[in-house]
Amino acid sequence: MSEFHTMLSEFFCLKEQSTKSKIEEDIWKKYGVHGYVMLMDMSEFSLVTQRYGIVYYLSMIEKMKAVVRPIIESNSGSLVKYVADNVYARFDNASDAIDAAVEINETLDAINKSTPAEWDICVATGIDYGRFLKTEDGDIFGDAVNCASKFGEDIAQRNEIIISKRAFEHIDNPGKYQAKFVRFKVSGISLEAYTIKPLLVNIC
Numbered sequence: 001m002s003e004f005h006t007m008l009s010e011f012f013c014l015k016e017q018s019t020k021s022k023i024e025e026d027i028w029k030k031y032g033v034h035g036y037v038m039l040m041d042m043s044e045f046s047l048v049t050q051r052y053g054i055v056y057y058l059s060m061i062e063k064m065k066a067v068v069r070p071i072i073e074s075n076s077g078s079l080v081k082y083v084a085d086n087v088y089a090r091f092d093n094a095s096d097a098i099d100a101a102v103e104i105n106e107t108l109d110a111i112n113k114s115t116p117a118e119w120d121i122c123v124a125t126g127i128d129y130g131r132f133l134k135t136e137d138g139d140i141f142g143d144a145v146n147c148a149s150k151f152g153e154d155i156a157q158r159n160e161i162i163i164s165k166r167a168f169e170h171i172d173n174p175g176k177y178q179a180k181f182v183r184f185k186v187s188g189i190s191l192e193a194y195t196i197k198p199l200l201v202n203i204c
Contacts, residue, residue: 002135002137003136004133004136007023011024028131028133031134031135033132034130035129035132036091036092036094036129037088037090037140037145037147037148038089038148038152039087039148039149040068040086040152041087041123041156042060042061042064042085042086043122043124044158052118060119060121061084064085064123065082065087067107068087068104074100075091075096075097077097080138080140081138086153087123090140094129094163094167094168094171094172095172095173097167098171102196105125105161108122109159122158122159123158124158125152125156125160125161126153126163127148127162127163127164127167128143128147128163128167129144129164130144132145150186151193154186155184155186160195161197163193164191165194168193177196178196179196180197
């Protein structure tokens with residue numbers, strides 16, 4: 001068991017609040033980092049799986065993985081993990097996260113033009129900024145992860161990039177992007193963000 005999970009187990013078992021608070025503080029001191037989290041979700045899982053089967057869709061996921069990893073890394077990002085058809089990545093710079101998302105959309109669009117329509121791969125992307133926990137094995141947990149997931153999985157449409165207001169405000173040159181301010185209300189929580197449209201001629 002890793003030290004991170006050992007500390008969590010100890011935290012769970014303790015009853016003394018002051019001791020629990022000390023462990024929580026130690027966890028954040030040891031594993032807390034600031035940065036940008038990107039979550040990408042492949043579109044239309046249920047529709048494609050129902051129509052063509054799970055093996056068909058899994059093969060599309062493998063193709064998507066082969067595309068996104070080198071683009072994330074070439075834009076100074078780190079791939080965190082794949083969960084089903086979701087991609088988690090982290091970045092130290094907001095522009096790098098956006099540029100990676102745009103390049104991924106453009107690359108998938110080019111691939112889609114050379115394949116039948118039923119093989120089109122499209123993603124929805126959410127990006128947030130904040131403090132989160134990064135474990136020894138590189139996994140990440142925290143509000144920024146949850147918010148990026150909410151944008152990417154539940155709100156963004158295919159080929160759409162949604163970045164939280166707090167992440168967008170850290171961009172050095174926001175004028176280089178076509179951004180539109182938006183508000184969402186999810187589960188009674190108001191979220192402020194910007195949508196950034198990738199410059200695609202044909203979108204699937």
